[in-house]
Amino acid sequence: MAQTIGVIVNAENRERLAAVIGDRNRPQKHIQRARIILLSAERLPVAQIARQAGVSRPSVWRWQRRFGESGVDVLLREPSRKPGKAPLPQATVSRIVALTCTSPPGEATHWTGRAMAKAAGISLRAVQRIWEAHRLQPHRIRTFKKSRDPAFAEKVEDIVGIYMNPPVHAVVVSIDEKTQIQALDRTQPGLPLKPGKCGTMTHDYKRNGTTTLFAALNILDGTVIGRCMPKHTNKEFIKFLNAIERAVPAGKIIHAIADNYGTHKHPKVKEWLADHPRWTFHFTPTSASWMNAVEGFFSTITRRSIRRGVFKSVSDLQEAIRRYIREHNKDAKPFVWTKPAETILAKLRRLPASIE
Numbered sequence: 001m002a003q004t005i006g007v008i009v010n011a012e013n014r015e016r017l018a019a020v021i022g023d024r025n026r027p028q029k030h031i032q033r034a035r036i037i038l039l040s041a042e043r044l045p046v047a048q049i050a051r052q053a054g055v056s057r058p059s060v061w062r063w064q065r066r067f068g069e070s071g072v073d074v075l076l077r078e079p080s081r082k083p084g085k086a087p088l089p090q091a092t093v094s095r096i097v098a099l100t101c102t103s104p105p106g107e108a109t110h111w112t113g114r115a116m117a118k119a120a121g122i123s124l125r126a127v128q129r130i131w132e133a134h135r136l137q138p139h140r141i142r143t144f145k146k147s148r149d150p151a152f153a154e155k156v157e158d159i160v161g162i163y164m165n166p167p168v169h170a171v172v173v174s175i176d177e178k179t180q181i182q183a184l185d186r187t188q189p190g191l192p193l194k195p196g197k198c199g200t201m202t203h204d205y206k207r208n209g210t211t212t213l214f215a216a217l218n219i220l221d222g223t224v225i226g227r228c229m230p231k232h233t234n235k236e237f238i239k240f241l242n243a244i245e246r247a248v249p250a251g252k253i254i255h256a257i258a259d260n261y262g263t264h265k266h267p268k269v270k271e272w273l274a275d276h277p278r279w280t281f282h283f284t285p286t287s288a289s290w291m292n293a294v295e296g297f298f299s300t301i302t303r304r305s306i307r308r309g310v311f312k313s314v315s316d317l318q319e320a321i322r323r324y325i326r327e328h329n330k331d332a333k334p335f336v337w338t339k340p341a342e343t344i345l346a347k348l349r350r351l352p353a354s355i356e
Contacts, residue, residue, distance in 0.1 A: 007037060007040035007041050007064050007067060007068065008041065009037060009038065009041040013071070013072050014038070014041070016072050017034040017037055017038050017072065017075075018034075018038070020034040020075075020076070021034050021035060021038075030075060030076055032053055032054065032055060033063050033075040034075060035052070035053050036049060036053050036055065036059070036060055036063050036064070037063065037064070037067050037072075037075065039052060039053065040060070040064055046060050046061065063075065088122065088126060088130075092120065092122070093130055095120070096116065096120050096122075096127065096130050097130065097134050097136065099111075099116065099119065099120070100116065100131065100136050100138055101136075104119075105119075110138045110139065110141075111138045112138075112139070113127050113128055113131075145287045146287070146348075146351065147285045147286055147287040147288045148286065148287070149285035149286040149287070149288070151285070152285045152288070152348075153341075153345055155282075155283065155284060155285045155288075156285065156288075156291070156341050156344055156345065157341040158282055159257055159282055159284060159291055160291075160337060160339070160340065160341040160344070161341065162255055162257065162282060163219060163293070163335070163337035164337055164340070166219065166220060166255075167253065167255065169251075169252065169253060170252060170253040170254070170255055171218060171220065171248050171252045171253070171254050171255070172218070172219045172220060172255045172257070173216040173217060173218055173219070173225075173244060173254065173255070173256050173257070174216065174217040174219060174256075174257045174258075174292050174293035174294040174335075175214075175215070175216045175240075175244075175256050175257065175258045175264075175294065176214075176215065176258065176259060176261075176289075176292055176294045176295065176298070177212055177213065177214045177215070177232050177237070177240075177261075177263075178212065178213040178215070178298045178301075178302075179212045179232050180210045180212065181210060181211050181212065181213060181306060181317065181321075182207055182208075182209075182210050182317075183207070183208040183209050183210065183211070183311035183312075183313060183314045183316065183317035184205040184206070184207060184208070184309075184310070184311060185205060185206045185208055185310055185311060185312055186201060186202045186204075186205055186206075186310050187202050187204050187205065187206060188202050190202065201308065208311060208312065208313050208314060208317075209313070209314040210314070211228045211229070211230065211314050211317055211318055211321075212228065212229050212230070212231065212232040212236070213226055213227075213228055213298075213301075213321055214226065214227045214228075214229060214232075214236065214237070214240040215227075215294050215297060215298070215325075216240075216244050216256075216294065217293050217294040217297050217335065219293055219334065219335035219337075220334060220335075221332055221334055222332035222333045222334050222335055223328075223329045223332045224294075224297055224325050224328055224329060224332070225243060225244055225247055226321065226322070226325045227239070227240050227243055228317075228318040228321055228322070232263060233263060234263050234266035234268050234269055235268075237263050237264065237266075237269060238268065238269060238272050241269075241272060241276075241279075244256075245276065252278070253278050253280070254278055254279050254280070255280050255282060256279060256280070256281050256282065257281075257282045257283075257284065257291075257292060257293070258281060258282075258283060258284070258292070259283065259284050259289055259292055260283055260284065260286055264281070264283070265283075293335050293337075296335075297328075301321070301324055301325075301328075304324070305320055305321070305324040306320075306321075
């Protein structure tokens with residue numbers, strides 16, 4: 001598009017355009033168009049008109065042409081537009097929703113937007129709008145694991161009861177170990193984060209050994225007792241229990257929550273517990289590690305300290321873990337469990353019979 005019309009404004013039209021510009025109640029777009037025409041009448045270059053009116057050059061050419069064809073009135077009304085496309089029939093929408101909930105043809109495991117658009121004979125964007133409206137996300141999947149522990153209900157009520165109503169004059173700790181933490185060193189230095197670009201890290205690495213983190217989360221104040229050890233046998237576990245024993249004041253009963261890992265039930269561990277009567281172990285149901293509060297701490301330390309760390313040796317890794325635990329304990333907060341046992345069990349009862 002280029003300028004093909006010379007704008008000539010007579011006195012009457014000039015007065016009308018000036019009145020539009022001076023009217024505070026006029027829409028801004030009407031004032032902008034009137035200003036374009038008055039500037040054009042002064043024979044200014046198109047680039048200068050566009051700059052002063054705050055529009056693009058094609059907009060200047062467009063309103064010059066429309067003013068030349070229809071006068072001032074065309075500036076004060078919206079141009080007619082082509083009618084939009086008719087919405088998809090409800091039958092088509094229902095068919096796409098039903099089709100999305102079935103398996104796709106061939107060897108594909110789930111529908112994609114383009115595959116659905118091709119099968120239904122509509123556009124990709126139309127499929128996306130239907131999926132958004134009906135909250136369908138075939139690209140996502142959620143995993144689950146149902147515990148088959150015959151004493152599931154009893155264990156849930158026991159552990160949740162301790163979380164929500166801790167015994168008086170007692171300390172409640174959640175115990176577990178994070179095994180095989182690798183001390184990884186990158187083959188090349190990465191670049192730091194900067195505006196417009198994320199930080200970088202090489203995909204390959206050098207293994208410098210592993211360590212095991214034993215941790216006990218005190219649910220009453222949120223502090224963590226942690227020890228890094230080379231193995232995770234019953235010997236290391238007993239050493240860790242001795243560390244907790246020394247850290248807890250005398251006269252306090254200790255309730256420990258642990259999973260069903262074989263080390264926790266080793267005969268030597270049972271002998272140790274028999275020699276320390278103030279200890280009581282509460283085991284989570286099988287396949288229910290989500291009930292162990294310390295797992296949340298393991299997730300946090302992995303994301304914030306270990307996963308992106310660069311460690312030249314196992315000792316570097318262990319020192320980084322110890323530093324993180326000290327920093328965590330400075331601002332620790334009590335662990336809060338919010339789901340009553342009955343709510344958990346009721347949700348379990350709602351599972352479809354096919355899962356059973």
